[in-house]
Amino acid sequence: MQKEHNLSKNQKIIFDLIDKSGEPMKAYSILFNVQKKGIKAPLQVYRALDKLVEIGKIHKIESRNVFIACQNSSCQISKATAFSICESCENVSEISNSKLSKYLSNFSDESGMKYSKYNLEFFGMCKKCKSK
Amino acid sequence: MQKEHNLSKNQKIIFDLIDKSGEPMKAYSILFNVQKKGIKAPLQVYRALDKLVEIGKIHKIESRNVFIACQNSSCQISKATAFSICESCENVSEISNSKLSKYLSNFSDESGMKYSKYNLEFFGMCKKCKSK
DNA sequence: CTTGTAAATGTTATATTATTACATAACGTT
DNA sequence: AACGTTATGTAATAATATAACATTTACAAG
Numbered sequence: 001m002q003k004e005h006n007l008s009k010n011q012k013i014i015f016d017l018i019d020k021s022g023e024p025m026k027a028y029s030i031l032f033n034v035q036k037k038g039i040k041a042p043l044q045v046y047r048a049l050d051k052l053v054e055i056g057k058i059h060k061i062e063s064r065n066v067f068i069a070c071q072n073s074s075c076q077i078s079k080a081t082a083f084s085i086c087e088s089c090e091n092v093s094e095i096s097n098s099k100l101s102k103y104l105s106n107f108s109d110e111s112g113m114k115y116s117k118y119n120l121e122f123f124g125m126c127k128k129c130k131s132k
Numbered sequence: 133m134q135k136e137h138n139l140s141k142n143q144k145i146i147f148d149l150i151d152k153s154g155e156p157m158k159a160y161s162i163l164f165n166v167q168k169k170g171i172k173a174p175l176q177v178y179r180a181l182d183k184l185v186e187i188g189k190i191h192k193i194e195s196r197n198v199f200i201a202c203q204n205s206s207c208q209i210s211k212a213t214a215f216s217i218c219e220s221c222e223n224v225s226e227i228s229n230s231k232l233s234k235y236l237s238n239f240s241d242e243s244g245m246k247y248s249k250y251n252l253e254f255f256g257m258c259k260k261c262k263s264k
Numbered sequence: 265c266t267t268g269t270a271a272a273t274g275t276t277a278t279a280t281t282a283t284t285a286c287a288t289a290a291c292g293t294t
Numbered sequence: 295a296a297c298g299t300t301a302t303g304t305a306a307t308a309a310t311a312t313a314a315c316a317t318t319t320a321c322a323a324g
Contacts, residue, residue, distance in 0.1 A: 062194035122247040
């Protein structure tokens with residue numbers, strides 16, 4: 001059983017926004033959207049984002065500097081992430097594939113170095129964009 | 133046989149710097165280092181970086197916003213990259229593992245979406261840091 | 265219940281990373 | 295030489311993220 005995290009006020013506001021939007025959001029777009037809720041400064045947003053990433057409620061798509069809600073209910077603290085990114089419409093979806101995650105979690109290179117975390121970003125064209 | 137790219141003046145200056153440094157470099161640190169060579173503005177650096185990334189001479193480590201020279205002589209146009217990043221000393225090395233690259237190149241998720249590119253970043257502790 | 269500590273918040277300023285817009289020059293092909 | 299493409303130069307600014315400091319809240323230990 002994993003620890004249940006009680007989100008603080010700002011964390012909750014920001015998580016709810018990202019979760020409901022259903023798509024990747026940029027930090028300053030989040031800021032703009034929560035100003036009516038009293039969150040005024042970038043730092044307030046970044047602090048909540050950092051925490052939400054840390055506890056696995058959201059993920060950062062590094063190549064795009066955007067944040068999405070975790071789409072995999074079982075990963076509460078996820079340091080092993082994989083995403084599919086459409087280079088045309090910028091849609092992002094999280095990949096939950098146990099073979100893939102096992103393969104990567106067990107990967108060890110020539111140096112014998114073992115990895116506790118990874119982030120994988122796949123790029124291509126999604127179905128919708130391909131059919132246009 | 134792959135196309136040989138003739139680097140332009142700025143591209144060559146910047147590639148040589150990154151290549152010789154042997155470690156990840158940030159864009160503005162590159163700028164600082166090439167000012168004596170007449171490159172004055174961020175844009176001059178970013179344009180050269182973009183081109184060098186495009187032709188596979190360097191790679192961008194997305195989670196760190198740093199650039200390293202390609203360590204894999206065979207990958208001239210590399211859109212399928214994997215790196216090992218030490219979270220303690222921030223050392224980065226490129227992983228050239230044909231099993232891994234085959235596995236990922238052939239990966240296809242439930243949606244049937246096929247990926248032409250990917251970027252994988254592994255995080256852990258390098259040998260040096262572990263032994264401290 | 266109060267005291268200590270960790271976590272979260274608020275606020276201002278600033279650092280870092282990256283792009284827009286526009287003008288000019290160099291390169292390679294025909 | 296004329297053309298299109300690629301690269302360069304320059305100024306301004308946009309977008310992303312953190313430092314520093316003061317204060318408040320949450321909550322467990324005594």
